[in-house]
Amino acid sequence: MSSDALTVDVYVAPMRPFAGAPAQGPGDDPMWSPMSSTLIAGAEEAVLVDTLVTLDQVDALAEWVRGFKKRVTGVYITHGHQDHWIGLARIQEHFPQARGIATPEVVERARFEATNPQLSAYWKAIFPGELPQTAVLPQPLDGDQFELEGQVLRAVSVGQGDTEFSTVLHVPSTAAVVGGDVVYNGVHMMTGETDEKSREAWIASLDAVAALNPKIVVAGHKSVGAPDLPESIGASQHYLRDFSRIVNEQGSVEDVVNAMLKLHGDRDNPRALWHSARTAVAKRG
Template identity: 60%
Template sequence: MTNSSTSLQSKLSLNVYVTPMRPMVGTPPQGPGDEPIWSPMSSTLIYGEHDAILVDTLVTFDQVDALADWVKSFKKRVTTILITHGHSDHWIGLQQLLKHFPGVRTMARPAVRDRAQFEATNPTLRKYWQGIFPGEIGENPTVPDGTTETFVELEGHRIDLIDIGQGDTEHTTIMHIPSIAAIVAADVVYNQVHMMTGETDEQSRQKWMDNLDRIAAMNPQIIVAGHKRVGTSDGPENIAESKKYLADFSRVVKENETVEAIVQAMLTLHPNRDNPRVVWHSARQAVAKRT
Protein backbone atom coordinates (compact mmCIF):
# COMPACT_ATOMS: atom_id res chain seq x y z
CA MET A 1 0.00 0.00 0.00
CA THR A 2 1.29 3.44 -0.94
CA ASN A 3 0.16 6.74 0.56
CA SER A 4 0.45 10.30 -0.74
CA SER A 5 -0.98 13.54 0.58
CA THR A 6 -1.11 17.29 0.18
CA SER A 7 -1.70 19.90 2.83
CA LEU A 8 -5.29 20.50 1.70
CA GLN A 9 -6.43 17.04 0.63
CA SER A 10 -6.86 13.70 2.33
CA LYS A 11 -4.38 10.98 1.51
CA LEU A 12 -5.05 8.53 -1.29
CA SER A 13 -4.00 4.94 -0.94
CA LEU A 14 -3.95 2.02 -3.33
CA ASN A 15 -4.23 -1.67 -2.57
CA VAL A 16 -4.37 -4.63 -4.93
CA TYR A 17 -6.35 -7.85 -4.57
CA VAL A 18 -5.03 -10.81 -6.54
CA THR A 19 -6.91 -14.04 -7.10
CA PRO A 20 -4.60 -16.96 -7.94
CA MET A 21 -4.54 -19.23 -10.97
CA ARG A 22 -7.70 -21.31 -11.22
CA PRO A 23 -8.50 -24.59 -12.98
CA MET A 24 -11.12 -24.34 -15.70
CA VAL A 25 -12.88 -26.70 -18.07
CA GLY A 26 -10.99 -26.75 -21.34
CA THR A 27 -9.49 -28.79 -24.13
CA PRO A 28 -7.01 -31.47 -23.02
CA PRO A 29 -3.36 -30.39 -22.94
CA GLN A 30 -1.37 -30.82 -26.13
CA GLY A 31 1.98 -30.52 -24.40
CA PRO A 32 3.76 -29.55 -21.16
CA GLY A 33 2.13 -26.56 -19.46
CA ASP A 34 -1.04 -26.69 -21.57
CA GLU A 35 -3.29 -27.76 -18.71
CA PRO A 36 -6.56 -25.74 -18.62
CA ILE A 37 -5.81 -23.00 -16.10
CA TRP A 38 -7.00 -19.40 -15.92
CA SER A 39 -4.33 -16.81 -15.12
CA PRO A 40 -4.22 -14.89 -11.83
CA MET A 41 -6.12 -11.60 -11.94
CA SER A 42 -6.05 -8.33 -10.04
CA SER A 43 -8.61 -5.81 -8.84
CA THR A 44 -7.43 -2.47 -7.46
CA LEU A 45 -8.96 -0.41 -4.67
CA ILE A 46 -8.12 3.30 -4.68
CA TYR A 47 -9.32 5.03 -1.54
CA GLY A 48 -9.19 8.13 0.58
CA GLU A 49 -10.34 8.87 4.09
CA HIS A 50 -13.98 7.98 3.42
CA ASP A 51 -14.58 6.91 -0.19
CA ALA A 52 -13.16 4.35 -2.60
CA ILE A 53 -13.09 3.39 -6.27
CA LEU A 54 -12.67 -0.21 -7.42
CA VAL A 55 -11.06 -1.16 -10.73
CA ASP A 56 -12.19 -4.42 -12.42
CA THR A 57 -14.29 -7.23 -10.97
CA LEU A 58 -12.85 -10.76 -11.36
CA VAL A 59 -14.99 -13.61 -12.73
CA THR A 60 -16.61 -16.37 -10.67
CA PHE A 61 -19.11 -16.04 -7.85
CA ASP A 62 -16.63 -17.13 -5.19
CA GLN A 63 -13.87 -14.86 -6.53
CA VAL A 64 -16.20 -11.87 -6.54
CA ASP A 65 -17.58 -12.63 -3.08
CA ALA A 66 -14.04 -12.86 -1.70
CA LEU A 67 -13.14 -9.60 -3.44
CA ALA A 68 -16.20 -7.90 -1.93
CA ASP A 69 -15.29 -9.10 1.56
CA TRP A 70 -11.78 -7.73 1.07
CA VAL A 71 -13.12 -4.37 -0.11
CA LYS A 72 -15.51 -4.17 2.85
CA SER A 73 -12.60 -4.72 5.24
CA PHE A 74 -11.34 -1.23 4.37
CA LYS A 75 -14.60 0.29 5.67
CA LYS A 76 -14.87 2.82 2.85
CA ARG A 77 -17.88 3.87 0.79
CA VAL A 78 -17.43 2.47 -2.71
CA THR A 79 -18.67 5.13 -5.12
CA THR A 80 -17.54 3.78 -8.48
CA ILE A 81 -16.46 0.61 -10.24
CA LEU A 82 -14.20 1.32 -13.23
CA ILE A 83 -13.66 -1.22 -16.00
CA THR A 84 -10.39 -1.19 -17.92
CA HIS A 85 -11.30 -3.16 -21.04
CA GLY A 86 -13.93 -5.38 -22.57
CA HIS A 87 -12.48 -8.84 -22.01
CA SER A 88 -15.05 -10.62 -19.89
CA ASP A 89 -12.68 -11.64 -17.12
CA HIS A 90 -12.41 -7.97 -16.13
CA TRP A 91 -16.12 -7.12 -15.89
CA ILE A 92 -18.25 -10.27 -15.92
CA GLY A 93 -18.31 -10.33 -12.12
CA LEU A 94 -20.11 -6.99 -12.06
CA GLN A 95 -23.58 -8.46 -11.53
CA GLN A 96 -22.44 -10.39 -8.46
CA LEU A 97 -20.38 -7.47 -7.16
CA LEU A 98 -23.36 -5.11 -7.31
CA LYS A 99 -25.21 -7.41 -4.93
CA HIS A 100 -22.61 -6.39 -2.35
CA PHE A 101 -22.51 -2.73 -3.41
CA PRO A 102 -25.98 -1.85 -4.74
CA GLY A 103 -26.37 1.49 -6.45
CA VAL A 104 -22.68 1.99 -7.10
CA ARG A 105 -21.83 3.80 -10.33
CA THR A 106 -20.22 1.63 -13.02
CA MET A 107 -18.06 3.25 -15.67
CA ALA A 108 -16.29 2.21 -18.85
CA ARG A 109 -15.07 4.35 -21.70
CA PRO A 110 -17.21 4.00 -24.87
CA ALA A 111 -15.05 1.52 -26.80
CA VAL A 112 -14.59 -0.59 -23.68
CA ARG A 113 -18.32 -0.61 -23.02
CA ASP A 114 -18.99 -1.59 -26.64
CA ARG A 115 -16.61 -4.55 -26.42
CA ALA A 116 -18.18 -5.64 -23.13
CA GLN A 117 -21.64 -5.42 -24.70
CA PHE A 118 -20.43 -7.53 -27.63
CA GLU A 119 -19.03 -10.19 -25.31
CA ALA A 120 -22.20 -10.16 -23.21
CA THR A 121 -24.45 -10.81 -26.21
CA ASN A 122 -22.31 -12.91 -28.55
CA PRO A 123 -23.66 -16.50 -28.38
CA THR A 124 -20.27 -18.10 -28.98
CA LEU A 125 -18.58 -16.13 -26.21
CA ARG A 126 -21.46 -16.69 -23.80
CA LYS A 127 -21.23 -20.43 -24.43
CA TYR A 128 -17.45 -20.27 -23.95
CA TRP A 129 -17.65 -18.57 -20.56
CA GLN A 130 -20.47 -20.78 -19.31
CA GLY A 131 -18.46 -23.77 -20.48
CA ILE A 132 -15.14 -23.03 -18.81
CA PHE A 133 -16.72 -22.01 -15.49
CA PRO A 134 -20.01 -23.97 -15.44
CA GLY A 135 -22.42 -22.74 -12.77
CA GLU A 136 -19.87 -20.21 -11.54
CA ILE A 137 -20.91 -17.09 -13.45
CA GLY A 138 -24.22 -15.40 -14.17
CA GLU A 139 -26.12 -16.29 -17.33
CA ASN A 140 -27.14 -12.69 -18.07
CA PRO A 141 -24.14 -10.54 -17.13
CA THR A 142 -24.40 -6.87 -16.25
CA VAL A 143 -22.49 -4.62 -18.64
CA PRO A 144 -20.83 -1.45 -17.27
CA ASP A 145 -22.31 1.90 -18.16
CA GLY A 146 -20.48 3.88 -20.81
CA THR A 147 -18.96 7.25 -20.00
CA THR A 148 -17.39 10.08 -21.97
CA GLU A 149 -15.70 11.42 -18.85
CA THR A 150 -11.92 11.44 -19.07
CA PHE A 151 -11.31 11.60 -15.34
CA VAL A 152 -12.99 11.01 -12.01
CA GLU A 153 -12.26 12.65 -8.68
CA LEU A 154 -11.77 10.94 -5.36
CA GLU A 155 -11.67 13.21 -2.31
CA GLY A 156 -10.15 16.04 -4.32
CA HIS A 157 -7.67 13.91 -6.25
CA ARG A 158 -7.91 13.38 -9.99
CA ILE A 159 -7.84 9.91 -11.54
CA ASP A 160 -7.33 10.15 -15.30
CA LEU A 161 -9.04 7.62 -17.57
CA ILE A 162 -6.60 7.31 -20.46
CA ASP A 163 -7.65 5.47 -23.61
CA ILE A 164 -4.25 3.94 -24.21
CA GLY A 165 -5.53 1.65 -26.95
CA GLN A 166 -3.65 -1.54 -27.75
CA GLY A 167 -2.84 -3.96 -24.98
CA ASP A 168 -3.84 -7.61 -25.16
CA THR A 169 -6.95 -6.26 -26.86
CA GLU A 170 -7.48 -3.25 -29.09
CA HIS A 171 -9.27 -0.87 -26.71
CA THR A 172 -7.90 -0.46 -23.19
CA THR A 173 -8.24 2.26 -20.58
CA ILE A 174 -5.55 2.79 -17.97
CA MET A 175 -6.13 4.71 -14.75
CA HIS A 176 -3.46 7.30 -13.88
CA ILE A 177 -3.37 8.59 -10.31
CA PRO A 178 -0.83 11.43 -10.36
CA SER A 179 -0.95 12.17 -6.64
CA ILE A 180 0.59 8.80 -5.82
CA ALA A 181 2.50 8.28 -9.11
CA ALA A 182 0.46 5.17 -9.82
CA ILE A 183 -1.02 3.61 -12.94
CA VAL A 184 -3.55 0.80 -13.01
CA ALA A 185 -2.40 -0.58 -16.33
CA ALA A 186 -4.92 -3.36 -17.05
CA ASP A 187 -3.65 -5.93 -19.54
CA VAL A 188 -1.17 -3.58 -21.14
CA VAL A 189 1.33 -4.59 -18.45
CA TYR A 190 1.73 -8.14 -17.14
CA ASN A 191 3.53 -9.09 -13.95
CA GLN A 192 5.19 -12.53 -13.95
CA VAL A 193 2.32 -14.06 -15.95
CA HIS A 194 2.55 -15.18 -19.57
CA MET A 195 1.16 -12.47 -21.85
CA MET A 196 -1.92 -13.21 -23.96
CA THR A 197 -1.01 -12.16 -27.50
CA GLY A 198 -3.72 -14.15 -29.29
CA GLU A 199 -5.57 -11.06 -30.57
CA THR A 200 -2.41 -9.44 -31.95
CA ASP A 201 -0.13 -9.61 -34.95
CA GLU A 202 3.35 -8.13 -35.35
CA GLN A 203 1.96 -4.67 -36.17
CA SER A 204 -0.41 -4.51 -33.21
CA ARG A 205 2.27 -5.88 -30.89
CA GLN A 206 4.45 -2.95 -31.96
CA LYS A 207 1.60 -0.60 -31.03
CA TRP A 208 1.41 -2.40 -27.70
CA MET A 209 5.13 -1.88 -27.14
CA ASP A 210 4.77 1.78 -28.09
CA ASN A 211 2.05 2.09 -25.46
CA LEU A 212 4.38 0.58 -22.89
CA ASP A 213 6.83 3.36 -23.77
CA ARG A 214 4.02 5.90 -23.25
CA ILE A 215 3.34 4.45 -19.82
CA ALA A 216 7.03 4.48 -18.90
CA ALA A 217 7.25 8.15 -19.94
CA MET A 218 4.63 8.97 -17.30
CA ASN A 219 7.21 7.83 -14.73
CA PRO A 220 4.93 5.77 -12.48
CA GLN A 221 6.36 4.42 -9.26
CA ILE A 222 3.46 1.99 -8.89
CA ILE A 223 2.28 -0.04 -11.88
CA VAL A 224 -0.58 -2.49 -11.36
CA ALA A 225 -0.87 -5.24 -13.96
CA GLY A 226 -4.22 -6.77 -14.81
CA HIS A 227 -2.69 -10.23 -14.54
CA LYS A 228 -0.05 -10.58 -11.85
CA ARG A 229 1.34 -13.41 -9.81
CA VAL A 230 0.22 -13.50 -6.20
CA GLY A 231 2.74 -11.73 -3.98
CA THR A 232 4.69 -9.85 -6.65
CA SER A 233 5.55 -6.17 -6.23
CA ASP A 234 3.85 -3.51 -8.34
CA GLY A 235 7.08 -1.89 -9.46
CA PRO A 236 7.78 -0.03 -12.73
CA GLU A 237 10.22 -2.74 -13.83
CA ASN A 238 7.18 -4.67 -15.06
CA ILE A 239 6.83 -2.20 -17.95
CA ALA A 240 10.21 -3.04 -19.48
CA GLU A 241 9.76 -6.74 -18.74
CA SER A 242 6.43 -6.73 -20.58
CA LYS A 243 8.00 -4.97 -23.56
CA LYS A 244 10.81 -7.53 -23.69
CA TYR A 245 8.31 -10.38 -23.62
CA LEU A 246 6.43 -8.95 -26.61
CA ALA A 247 9.63 -8.35 -28.56
CA ASP A 248 10.72 -11.90 -27.80
CA PHE A 249 7.38 -13.29 -28.93
CA SER A 250 7.47 -11.45 -32.26
CA ARG A 251 11.02 -12.63 -32.92
CA VAL A 252 10.27 -16.21 -31.90
CA VAL A 253 7.22 -16.34 -34.19
CA LYS A 254 9.40 -15.24 -37.12
CA GLU A 255 12.09 -17.80 -36.33
CA ASN A 256 9.89 -20.85 -35.70
CA GLU A 257 7.30 -22.57 -37.88
CA THR A 258 5.31 -24.72 -35.48
CA VAL A 259 3.23 -24.11 -32.39
CA GLU A 260 5.42 -26.48 -30.40
CA ALA A 261 8.63 -24.71 -31.41
CA ILE A 262 7.22 -21.29 -30.51
CA VAL A 263 6.08 -22.56 -27.12
CA GLN A 264 9.42 -24.23 -26.39
CA ALA A 265 11.34 -21.09 -27.32
CA MET A 266 9.14 -18.81 -25.20
CA LEU A 267 9.26 -21.11 -22.19
CA THR A 268 13.04 -21.23 -22.49
CA LEU A 269 13.21 -17.43 -22.52
CA HIS A 270 10.54 -16.96 -19.84
CA PRO A 271 10.52 -20.13 -17.74
CA ASN A 272 9.16 -18.73 -14.50
CA ARG A 273 5.98 -16.90 -15.49
CA ASP A 274 2.59 -18.21 -14.41
CA ASN A 275 0.30 -20.16 -16.74
CA PRO A 276 2.08 -21.56 -19.81
CA ARG A 277 -1.39 -22.42 -21.18
CA VAL A 278 -1.46 -18.82 -22.41
CA VAL A 279 1.70 -19.40 -24.47
CA TRP A 280 0.10 -22.38 -26.18
CA HIS A 281 -2.98 -20.31 -27.02
CA SER A 282 -0.92 -17.38 -28.31
CA ALA A 283 1.30 -19.65 -30.40
CA ARG A 284 -1.70 -21.36 -32.00
CA GLN A 285 -3.18 -18.01 -32.94
CA ALA A 286 0.13 -16.78 -34.36
CA VAL A 287 0.50 -19.85 -36.57
CA ALA A 288 -3.14 -19.66 -37.68
CA LYS A 289 -2.66 -16.06 -38.82
CA ARG A 290 -0.06 -17.22 -41.36
CA THR A 291 -2.62 -19.17 -43.39
Protein backbone atom coordinates (compact mmCIF):
# COMPACT_ATOMS: atom_id res chain seq x y z
CA MET A 1 0.00 0.00 0.00
CA SER A 2 1.15 3.50 -0.83
CA SER A 3 1.73 6.25 1.70
CA ASP A 4 1.77 8.96 -0.99
CA ALA A 5 -0.82 11.74 -0.92
CA LEU A 6 -3.97 10.99 -2.84
CA THR A 7 -5.10 13.00 -5.85
CA VAL A 8 -8.45 14.77 -6.12
CA ASP A 9 -10.05 15.40 -9.53
CA VAL A 10 -13.52 16.78 -10.15
CA TYR A 11 -16.01 16.13 -12.94
CA VAL A 12 -18.90 18.57 -13.37
CA ALA A 13 -22.06 17.76 -15.30
CA PRO A 14 -23.40 21.05 -16.68
CA MET A 15 -26.84 22.50 -16.01
CA ARG A 16 -29.57 20.76 -18.00
CA PRO A 17 -33.36 20.93 -18.40
CA PHE A 18 -35.79 18.59 -16.68
CA ALA A 19 -39.52 17.97 -16.95
CA GLY A 20 -40.73 20.39 -14.29
CA ALA A 21 -43.59 22.83 -13.79
CA PRO A 22 -43.61 25.82 -16.16
CA ALA A 23 -41.77 28.98 -15.20
CA GLN A 24 -43.59 31.48 -13.00
CA GLY A 25 -41.12 34.26 -13.71
CA PRO A 26 -37.81 35.11 -15.40
CA GLY A 27 -35.15 32.47 -14.72
CA ASP A 28 -37.68 29.96 -13.37
CA ASP A 29 -37.35 27.60 -16.31
CA PRO A 30 -37.01 23.98 -15.13
CA MET A 31 -33.24 23.49 -15.11
CA TRP A 32 -31.21 21.08 -12.99
CA SER A 33 -28.19 22.63 -11.34
CA PRO A 34 -24.68 21.69 -12.44
CA MET A 35 -23.29 19.03 -10.14
CA SER A 36 -20.04 17.31 -9.38
CA SER A 37 -18.60 13.85 -8.89
CA THR A 38 -15.11 13.62 -7.42
CA LEU A 39 -12.44 11.00 -8.06
CA ILE A 40 -10.03 10.41 -5.18
CA ALA A 41 -7.17 8.26 -6.42
CA GLY A 42 -4.00 6.55 -5.34
CA ALA A 43 -1.44 4.88 -7.54
CA GLU A 44 -3.77 2.09 -8.66
CA GLU A 45 -7.16 2.39 -6.97
CA ALA A 46 -9.77 5.13 -6.70
CA VAL A 47 -13.01 6.07 -4.98
CA LEU A 48 -15.75 8.22 -6.46
CA VAL A 49 -17.75 10.62 -4.32
CA ASP A 50 -21.41 10.92 -5.35
CA THR A 51 -22.94 9.83 -8.62
CA LEU A 52 -24.75 12.00 -11.09
CA VAL A 53 -28.40 11.58 -12.06
CA THR A 54 -29.23 10.44 -15.56
CA LEU A 55 -27.88 7.50 -17.51
CA ASP A 56 -26.12 9.70 -20.05
CA GLN A 57 -24.52 11.80 -17.29
CA VAL A 58 -23.18 8.67 -15.57
CA ASP A 59 -21.93 7.23 -18.87
CA ALA A 60 -19.99 10.43 -19.54
CA LEU A 61 -18.62 10.37 -16.00
CA ALA A 62 -17.48 6.76 -16.43
CA GLU A 63 -15.70 7.63 -19.67
CA TRP A 64 -13.89 10.46 -17.85
CA VAL A 65 -12.91 8.14 -15.00
CA ARG A 66 -11.48 5.56 -17.40
CA GLY A 67 -8.99 8.15 -18.57
CA PHE A 68 -7.26 7.95 -15.16
CA LYS A 69 -6.67 4.19 -15.56
CA LYS A 70 -7.53 3.43 -11.94
CA ARG A 71 -9.51 0.56 -10.44
CA VAL A 72 -12.64 2.09 -8.92
CA THR A 73 -13.32 0.21 -5.69
CA GLY A 74 -15.95 2.37 -4.05
CA VAL A 75 -18.51 5.15 -4.39
CA TYR A 76 -19.03 7.28 -1.28
CA ILE A 77 -22.44 8.99 -1.03
CA THR A 78 -22.50 12.25 0.91
CA HIS A 79 -26.25 12.50 1.59
CA GLY A 80 -29.57 10.93 0.76
CA HIS A 81 -30.92 13.08 -2.08
CA GLN A 82 -31.43 10.90 -5.12
CA ASP A 83 -29.46 13.07 -7.52
CA HIS A 84 -26.33 12.08 -5.59
CA TRP A 85 -26.86 8.31 -5.47
CA ILE A 86 -29.44 7.23 -8.07
CA GLY A 87 -26.63 6.76 -10.62
CA LEU A 88 -24.98 4.07 -8.47
CA ALA A 89 -26.70 1.27 -10.42
CA ARG A 90 -25.29 2.61 -13.68
CA ILE A 91 -21.83 3.25 -12.20
CA GLN A 92 -21.68 -0.39 -11.13
CA GLU A 93 -22.41 -1.49 -14.69
CA HIS A 94 -19.20 0.31 -15.67
CA PHE A 95 -17.20 -0.54 -12.53
CA PRO A 96 -18.56 -3.76 -10.95
CA GLN A 97 -16.06 -3.61 -8.07
CA ALA A 98 -17.30 -0.17 -6.99
CA ARG A 99 -19.18 -0.75 -3.73
CA GLY A 100 -21.53 2.04 -2.70
CA ILE A 101 -20.96 3.21 0.87
CA ALA A 102 -22.45 5.87 3.15
CA THR A 103 -23.11 6.56 6.79
CA PRO A 104 -26.07 4.60 8.21
CA GLU A 105 -28.20 7.77 8.39
CA VAL A 106 -27.55 8.54 4.72
CA VAL A 107 -28.40 4.95 3.76
CA GLU A 108 -31.72 5.25 5.58
CA ARG A 109 -32.56 8.53 3.86
CA ALA A 110 -31.67 6.98 0.50
CA ARG A 111 -33.88 3.99 1.33
CA PHE A 112 -36.73 6.34 2.20
CA GLU A 113 -36.36 8.21 -1.09
CA ALA A 114 -36.23 4.94 -3.03
CA THR A 115 -39.34 3.45 -1.39
CA ASN A 116 -41.55 6.48 -0.76
CA PRO A 117 -44.14 6.39 -3.56
CA GLN A 118 -44.43 10.17 -3.88
CA LEU A 119 -40.67 10.80 -4.02
CA SER A 120 -40.02 7.88 -6.33
CA ALA A 121 -42.73 9.08 -8.69
CA TYR A 122 -41.32 12.63 -8.58
CA TRP A 123 -37.84 11.60 -9.75
CA LYS A 124 -39.21 9.34 -12.50
CA ALA A 125 -41.50 12.13 -13.69
CA ILE A 126 -38.82 14.83 -13.96
CA PHE A 127 -36.30 12.52 -15.69
CA PRO A 128 -38.62 10.18 -17.64
CA GLY A 129 -36.79 7.16 -19.05
CA GLU A 130 -33.42 8.58 -17.95
CA LEU A 131 -32.91 6.81 -14.61
CA PRO A 132 -31.90 3.24 -13.74
CA GLN A 133 -35.00 1.07 -13.54
CA THR A 134 -33.93 -0.56 -10.27
CA ALA A 135 -32.38 1.52 -7.49
CA VAL A 136 -29.13 0.31 -5.91
CA LEU A 137 -28.60 1.71 -2.41
CA PRO A 138 -25.23 2.30 -0.77
CA GLN A 139 -24.24 0.03 2.10
CA PRO A 140 -23.69 1.40 5.62
CA LEU A 141 -20.16 2.17 6.70
CA ASP A 142 -18.86 0.47 9.81
CA GLY A 143 -17.34 3.43 11.60
CA ASP A 144 -16.56 6.88 10.30
CA GLN A 145 -13.54 6.22 8.10
CA PHE A 146 -12.09 3.88 5.51
CA GLU A 147 -8.81 3.60 3.66
CA LEU A 148 -7.62 4.02 0.11
CA GLU A 149 -4.12 2.64 -0.49
CA GLY A 150 -3.15 3.18 3.12
CA GLN A 151 -4.56 6.70 3.37
CA VAL A 152 -7.53 7.50 5.59
CA LEU A 153 -10.75 8.97 4.20
CA ARG A 154 -13.02 10.36 6.92
CA ALA A 155 -16.80 10.52 6.70
CA VAL A 156 -17.66 13.62 8.73
CA SER A 157 -21.31 13.82 9.76
CA VAL A 158 -21.98 17.55 9.96
CA GLY A 159 -25.77 17.33 10.17
CA GLN A 160 -27.75 19.98 8.31
CA GLY A 161 -26.94 20.77 4.71
CA ASP A 162 -29.65 21.17 2.09
CA THR A 163 -31.04 18.08 3.83
CA GLU A 164 -30.56 16.60 7.29
CA PHE A 165 -27.94 13.95 8.13
CA SER A 166 -25.53 15.41 5.58
CA THR A 167 -21.88 14.43 5.52
CA VAL A 168 -18.67 15.58 3.90
CA LEU A 169 -15.69 13.41 2.99
CA HIS A 170 -12.39 14.62 4.43
CA VAL A 171 -9.17 13.64 2.66
CA PRO A 172 -6.48 14.58 5.21
CA SER A 173 -3.49 13.66 3.02
CA THR A 174 -4.46 16.33 0.48
CA ALA A 175 -6.21 18.76 2.87
CA ALA A 176 -9.38 18.30 0.81
CA VAL A 177 -13.06 18.18 1.65
CA VAL A 178 -15.69 16.90 -0.74
CA GLY A 179 -18.66 18.79 0.56
CA GLY A 180 -21.76 17.30 -1.04
CA ASP A 181 -24.66 19.70 -0.68
CA VAL A 182 -23.35 21.29 2.48
CA VAL A 183 -21.22 23.56 0.28
CA TYR A 184 -22.40 25.27 -2.92
CA ASN A 185 -20.12 27.05 -5.37
CA GLY A 186 -21.49 29.56 -7.87
CA VAL A 187 -24.97 27.97 -7.85
CA HIS A 188 -28.15 29.09 -6.12
CA MET A 189 -28.59 27.09 -2.92
CA MET A 190 -31.58 24.78 -2.52
CA THR A 191 -33.13 25.69 0.83
CA GLY A 192 -36.53 24.06 0.34
CA GLU A 193 -36.07 21.60 3.22
CA THR A 194 -35.04 24.32 5.69
CA ASP A 195 -36.46 27.09 7.80
CA GLU A 196 -34.58 29.90 9.51
CA LYS A 197 -33.56 27.68 12.44
CA SER A 198 -32.25 24.87 10.26
CA ARG A 199 -30.42 27.37 8.06
CA GLU A 200 -28.59 28.48 11.20
CA ALA A 201 -27.70 24.82 11.75
CA TRP A 202 -26.49 24.67 8.14
CA ILE A 203 -24.25 27.67 8.79
CA ALA A 204 -22.85 25.80 11.80
CA SER A 205 -22.23 22.77 9.56
CA LEU A 206 -20.18 25.02 7.30
CA ASP A 207 -18.20 26.12 10.36
CA ALA A 208 -17.44 22.44 10.97
CA VAL A 209 -16.17 22.14 7.39
CA ALA A 210 -13.97 25.21 7.84
CA ALA A 211 -12.57 23.73 11.07
CA LEU A 212 -11.03 20.93 8.99
CA ASN A 213 -8.72 23.61 7.49
CA PRO A 214 -9.12 22.40 3.91
CA LYS A 215 -7.14 23.80 1.00
CA ILE A 216 -9.46 22.11 -1.50
CA VAL A 217 -13.26 22.27 -1.11
CA VAL A 218 -15.45 20.57 -3.70
CA ALA A 219 -19.11 21.60 -3.70
CA GLY A 220 -21.80 19.13 -4.72
CA HIS A 221 -23.42 21.76 -6.94
CA LYS A 222 -20.81 23.98 -8.56
CA SER A 223 -20.48 25.99 -11.73
CA VAL A 224 -18.50 24.46 -14.55
CA GLY A 225 -14.91 25.68 -14.19
CA ALA A 226 -15.37 27.15 -10.71
CA PRO A 227 -12.19 26.70 -8.62
CA ASP A 228 -12.44 24.31 -5.67
CA LEU A 229 -11.33 26.79 -3.02
CA PRO A 230 -12.24 27.12 0.67
CA GLU A 231 -13.78 30.54 -0.03
CA SER A 232 -16.92 28.69 -1.10
CA ILE A 233 -17.55 27.88 2.58
CA GLY A 234 -17.94 31.51 3.62
CA ALA A 235 -19.78 32.36 0.41
CA SER A 236 -22.34 29.66 1.21
CA GLN A 237 -22.81 31.05 4.71
CA HIS A 238 -23.23 34.55 3.30
CA TYR A 239 -25.91 33.32 0.89
CA LEU A 240 -27.85 31.55 3.66
CA ARG A 241 -27.76 34.60 5.93
CA ASP A 242 -28.93 36.84 3.10
CA PHE A 243 -31.74 34.44 2.22
CA SER A 244 -33.07 34.27 5.78
CA ARG A 245 -32.91 38.05 6.17
CA ILE A 246 -34.64 38.71 2.87
CA VAL A 247 -37.39 36.16 3.54
CA ASN A 248 -38.14 38.01 6.77
CA GLU A 249 -38.05 41.45 5.12
CA GLN A 250 -39.77 40.90 1.79
CA GLY A 251 -43.33 40.06 0.85
CA SER A 252 -44.02 37.92 -2.18
CA VAL A 253 -42.04 35.14 -3.79
CA GLU A 254 -41.10 37.55 -6.56
CA ASP A 255 -39.87 40.08 -4.00
CA VAL A 256 -37.61 37.48 -2.38
CA VAL A 257 -36.25 36.32 -5.74
CA ASN A 258 -35.57 39.86 -6.98
CA ALA A 259 -33.84 40.89 -3.74
CA MET A 260 -31.63 37.77 -3.79
CA LEU A 261 -30.76 38.26 -7.45
CA LYS A 262 -29.54 41.78 -6.70
CA LEU A 263 -27.02 40.25 -4.29
CA HIS A 264 -26.31 36.87 -5.89
CA GLY A 265 -27.35 37.25 -9.51
CA ASP A 266 -24.09 35.80 -10.80
CA ARG A 267 -24.97 32.30 -9.52
CA ASP A 268 -26.18 29.54 -11.82
CA ASN A 269 -29.74 28.26 -11.93
CA PRO A 270 -32.22 30.77 -10.50
CA ARG A 271 -34.84 27.99 -10.74
CA ALA A 272 -33.42 26.70 -7.43
CA LEU A 273 -33.90 30.17 -5.94
CA TRP A 274 -37.49 30.36 -7.17
CA HIS A 275 -38.25 26.99 -5.60
CA SER A 276 -36.58 27.99 -2.33
CA ALA A 277 -38.46 31.30 -2.24
CA ARG A 278 -41.82 29.62 -2.89
CA THR A 279 -41.18 27.17 -0.06
CA ALA A 280 -39.99 29.85 2.38
CA VAL A 281 -42.91 32.19 1.72
CA ALA A 282 -45.35 29.30 2.16
CA LYS A 283 -43.77 28.40 5.51
CA ARG A 284 -43.92 32.03 6.59
CA GLY A 285 -47.69 31.93 6.05
